[in-house]
Amino acid sequence: MFRPLPFFIGLRYTRAKRRNHFISFISLISMLGLTLGVMVMILVLSVMNGFDRELRTRILGMVPHATINGYQPIDDWRSLAEQLESNPKVVGTAPFIQLQGMLTHNGSVAPVLVNGIDPQAEKRVSILQNHMQSGSLDNLAEGEFGIVIGELIAKRFDVAPGDKLTFVLPEASVTPAGVFPRLKRFTVAGVFKVGAELDGSLAMIHVADAARLSRWQPGQVQGVRLQLQNLFEAPQVAWDLVRELPGDYYAQDWTRTHGNLFAAIKMEKTMIGLLLMLIVAVAAFNIISTLVMVVTDKKADIAILRTLGATPGSIMGIFMVQGSLIGIVGTVSGCILGVLAALNVSDMVAWLERVLGIQFLSSDVYFISYLPSELIWSDVVVICTTALSLSFLATLYPAWRASRTEPAEALRYD
Incomplete structure (x- = not known):
């Protein structure tokens, strides 16, 4: 050779x-x-x-790619969602109300961001339903004040579905007996685990219950979450949508919250x-x-x-x-x-x-x-x-x- x-x-x-x-x-x-x-x-x-x-x-599957928020509570979010979904770059929409406060149970306290959601619409914009350890988003029914919490919160408080938690809002109520923080008892309706920091800082309740806690009218919401085809286009798409919408709205996207x-x-x-x-x-x-x-x-x-x-x-x-x-x-x-x-x-x-x-x-x-x-x-x-x-x-x-x-x-x- x-x-x-x-x-x-x-x-x-x-x-x-x-x-x-x-x-x-x-x-x-x-x-x-x-x-x-x-x-x-x-x-x-x-x-x-x-x-x-x-x-x-995981992280961006739980948090919104972008949100369209109103400076005042939005009365008819469904018509707004229809306008947003007419854009081919928008995959899904869901209403939301955000509340910040603390959860307490048997003397333990944990800060938490509570999202008021529509259980059916949320499935179109979030991976939450796919990461439920126990319970389901469908257990969140209007008026029952159920709450879905992360695994780390459940472990910290040693609670399971059916147990009670107290949500403390950063707002005081003046009564004849004095000034007291606003409290509301919730029943644990489910526990999720996405393997991220959100397991210890995020909770979900029904959007109608969140409206009551915010003292808004029934059906009013803070804004609409968006699921986009390409999450890297979120800043530009959200800005374009706000410019096209009639009314007074502003946009936020994931690059401001988790872009770092x-x-x-x-x-x-x-x-x-x-x-x-x-x-x-x-x-x-x-x-x-x-x-x-x-x-x-x-x-x-x-x-x-x-x-x-x-x-x-x-x-x-x-x-x-x-x-x-x-x-x-x-x-x-x-x-x-x-x-x-x-x-x-x-x-x-x-x-x-x-x-x-x-x-x-x-x-x-x-x-x-x-x-x-x-x-x-x-x-x-x-x-x-x-x-x-x-x-x-x-x-x-x-x-x-x-x-x-x-x-x-x-x-x-x-």
Whole structure:
């Protein structure tokens, strides 16, 4: 079988046992460093992609993509919703009323944001119904003052569906007996879990009950929530809708409430990617030191090949093949290990948490309570291509040095 001379000799040099074991050790370190760098980069970027995905699906699946609010309570929200849904970029609408206050139970207190919702309409704009641990949104009936709470709130108060909670509004009532805060007893109608900070800060009640607590007329709401086809278009779509609507309205979108999380994750992914690429670069350029020592060790062999008729280009090709092979093996190994780690890191971390009895990510601190991972193959291709390119570039200078070796000079003392 015909094989080009540089390729044939380069493979022989790579497989052969060297007299200088230190050179073999440096070659192994270069290969392992490249493997580790590629693996860690794929793993870390997959975890960052997982956080980005969870932000879009869980957090932004619970909070509105955008809202159209009235400066005064909106009387006929259904006609407003029909106008909004006529826009092709709007997928669904639902009315809402927001109340801030505290929930109390047996002496325990927790701050909470209470959303007054229409149970049927809410299913079109929220993933809440898909994450109910117990009970259902349909249990929220007008006039029954039921409440759906997050899992962290349920654990803090040790309550379950059917138990009572007291909602304290930040408003005082003046009575003959004195000034008292406004209180209302609610019955727990369900518990949800989305695995995020919202489990400890969000609760849902019927929109009609929220209107009564706000002392509004029946049927009045604060605004309309929007579910959009593309959440990244939310600021522009919401602004366009407000301009087209008759009446006095203003718009809000998720970039004002949770945009900082998304921006932070995007920036961290970029910076971590650059830092990890430096690790890959250091590992790739270790090939330079390896090949420089190999060239020094093989000067006599190079001189013999030159006297036998090998051209400088052939000599250069030999060492480029040798260095590139180190880069290929290290990159492929790192790619395989990185892909396997990215696909299983969530399960591995969950297993460690069970074995050690600790939780690495707590919903009290982080916006999700587990380590997500999403492998994007385009990232893998970019990482591997960059690592191979750096490895190839690292072979050029030592190979050029080898091609410049003069036979007479190299064999003078041999």
